[in-house]
Amino acid sequence: MTLAAMRRAGTEDTLHVEEVALSEIATKFGTPCYVYSRRALTAAFTAYRDALQKHGVLARSLICYAVKANSNLAILNLFARLGAGFDIVSGGELARVIAAGGDPEKIVFSGVGKSRTEMHAALKAGIHCFNVESASELDQLSEVAGNVGYRAPVSLRVNPDVDAKTHPYISTGLKSAKFGIAYDQALSLYRHAAALPHIAVKGIDCHIGSQLLDPLPAAEATEKILALVDQLATAGIALEHIDLGGGMGIQYRSEEAAPTVADYLAPMLNKLKGRHEKLLFEPGRSLVGNAGLLLTRVEVLKHGEEKHFAVVDAAMNDLMRPALYDAWHDIVKVMQSGIPGDGAGDTANRTSLPYEIVGPVCESGDFLGHDRQLALAEGDLLAILSTGAYGMAMASNYNSRPRAAEVMVDGAAVHLIRRREDIAELFALESILP
Numbered sequence: 181m182t183l184a185a186m187r188r189a190g191t192e193d194t195l196h197v198e199e200v201a202l203s204e205i206a207t208k209f210g211t212p213c214y215v216y217s218r219r220a221l222t223a224a225f226t227a228y229r230d231a232l233q234k235h236g237v238l239a240r241s242l243i244c245y246a247v248k249a250n251s252n253l254a255i256l257n258l259f260a261r262l263g264a265g266f267d268i269v270s271g272g273e274l275a276r277v278i279a280a281g282g283d284p285e286k287i288v289f290s291g292v293g294k295s296r297t298e299m300h301a302a303l304k305a306g307i308h309c310f311n312v313e314s315a316s317e318l319d320q321l322s323e324v325a326g327n328v329g330y331r332a333p334v335s336l337r338v339n340p341d342v343d344a345k346t347h348p349y350i351s352t353g354l355k356s357a358k359f360g361i362a363y364d365q366a367l368s369l370y371r372h373a374a375a376l377p378h379i380a381v382k383g384i385d386c387h388i389g390s391q392l393l394d395p396l397p398a399a400e401a402t403e404k405i406l407a408l409v410d411q412l413a414t415a416g417i418a419l420e421h422i423d424l425g426g427g428m429g430i431q432y433r434s435e436e437a438a439p440t441v442a443d444y445l446a447p448m449l450n451k452l453k454g455r456h457e458k459l460l461f462e463p464g465r466s467l468v469g470n471a472g473l474l475l476t477r478v479e480v481l482k483h484g485e486e487k488h489f490a491v492v493d494a495a496m497n498d499l500m501r502p503a504l505y506d507a508w509h510d511i512v513k514v515m516q517s518g519i520p521g522d523g524a525g526d527t528a529n530r531t532s533l534p535y536e537i538v539g540p541v542c543e544s545g546d547f548l549g550h551d552r553q554l555a556l557a558e559g560d561l562l563a564i565l566s567t568g569a570y571g572m573a574m575a576s577n578y579n580s581r582p583r584a585a586e587v588m589v590d591g592a593a594v595h596l597i598r599r600r601e602d603i604a605e606l607f608a609l610e611s612i613l614p
């Protein structure tokens with residue numbers, strides 16, 4: 181969530197998600213805790229639908245939610261109910277989508293290294309399409325499909341060599357990336373695919389990166405892909421669908437705006453006017469990122485020689501993005517003015533200081549935010565905003581820390597959608613030597 185999407189209410193100006201005070205969630209479910217909003221998730225999905233509707237392409241579009249952004253079953257189920265398809269990258273994600281009630285016929289399977297077991301499982305499930313990323317993968321898939329007497333539906337992920345202008349770790353569309361098939365080799369690989377008896381050529385796919393705020397690289401990639409689609413048609417290979425990937429960025433800092441879905445998609449959709457192919461999209465972050473936050477409590481305030489530290493009960497194992505990408509997440513106090521008599525001291529006398537917001541993990545890279553001007557007391561609740569995407573999904577048990585609870589707010593109700601892990605569960609799969 182962004183701060184603008186939430187309201188403050190009550191004597192303490194407590195932050196609310198929908199109708200529920202975050203302080204109540206902390207009391208009931210403990211911290212750290214991921215909090216999602218059903219209303220925000222629905223609104224994000226609807227924004228995509230509305231934009232596609234506005235361009236008259238909704239009826240031939242499929243929005244395949246990129247499961248990797250947040251794979252909680254409740255979230256997958258919510259999108260399935262809204263009619264979404266899914267973009268998966270592993271057998272694990274396939275199983276999740278099916279367990280959540282997703283329609284296998286609306287699944288696309290991306291990724292540079294699908295195992296034969298995963299290919300087999302996806303074929304049996306009857307997925308919509310494999311997004312194939314290399315010549316070897318195509319041959320392996322053909323072999324796996326042949327062994328079970330299937331024809332694998334395929335689109336080739338083509339690398340359009342466009343600079344997405346995002347963080348290098350999440351930029352995927354340049355020639356130097358491990359992703360996709362080189363643009364100049366695509367035609368010959370399509371010819372090869374079309375000749376394989378256990379492969380059914382269905383479409384084309386591209387994804388140039390993530391957290392893209394400028395819509396022009398995606399529009400440029402679309403143009404290149406369309407040129408290839410036309411070249412393929414001339415060569416006698418007619419494609420049924422064009423998959424334009426995901427990547428749309430979201431607002432992470434209150435002072436930095438992000439485009440709306442409609443504005444982001446417009447230049448891309450303008451290039452698709454007058455075409456007949458089915459359109460697929462693979463948004464992840466833009467469907468869930470601003471529908472979630474991470475609730476955490478200040479354990480210790482520590483005033484070092486050079487810096488002030490607020491050690492909170494969430495850490496890099498709960499939210500890796502700051503450590504991994506130097507990513508910024510807004511961090512705000514849940515109660516604007518603390519609770520009188522909560523043992524945290526007189527709130528009026530708290531001094532606002534530039535805090536390093538850090539976790540208890542034994543690494544200097546374990547930070548959630550640098551230099552945040554806040555008036556804090558031990559015991560304060562903080563909300564780390566815009567953490568619905570690639571937050572819990574990338575969480576680990578590093579330092580033997582149980583992963584956080586996840587809850588979904590729906591109006592005035594709160595549902596636990598993943599309980600906090602128990603310590604004993606962390607080593608339940610391990611054994612000692614006889």
Ligand code: LLP
Binds near residue numbers: 505
């Ligand atoms: N399709 C493909 C083939 C992808 O590789 C990705 C993301 C998506 C769709 C969804 O992209 P989105 O709409 O979410 O930008 N952990 C990083 C992000 C990694 C993105 C990987 N691929 C982060 O926390 O920023």
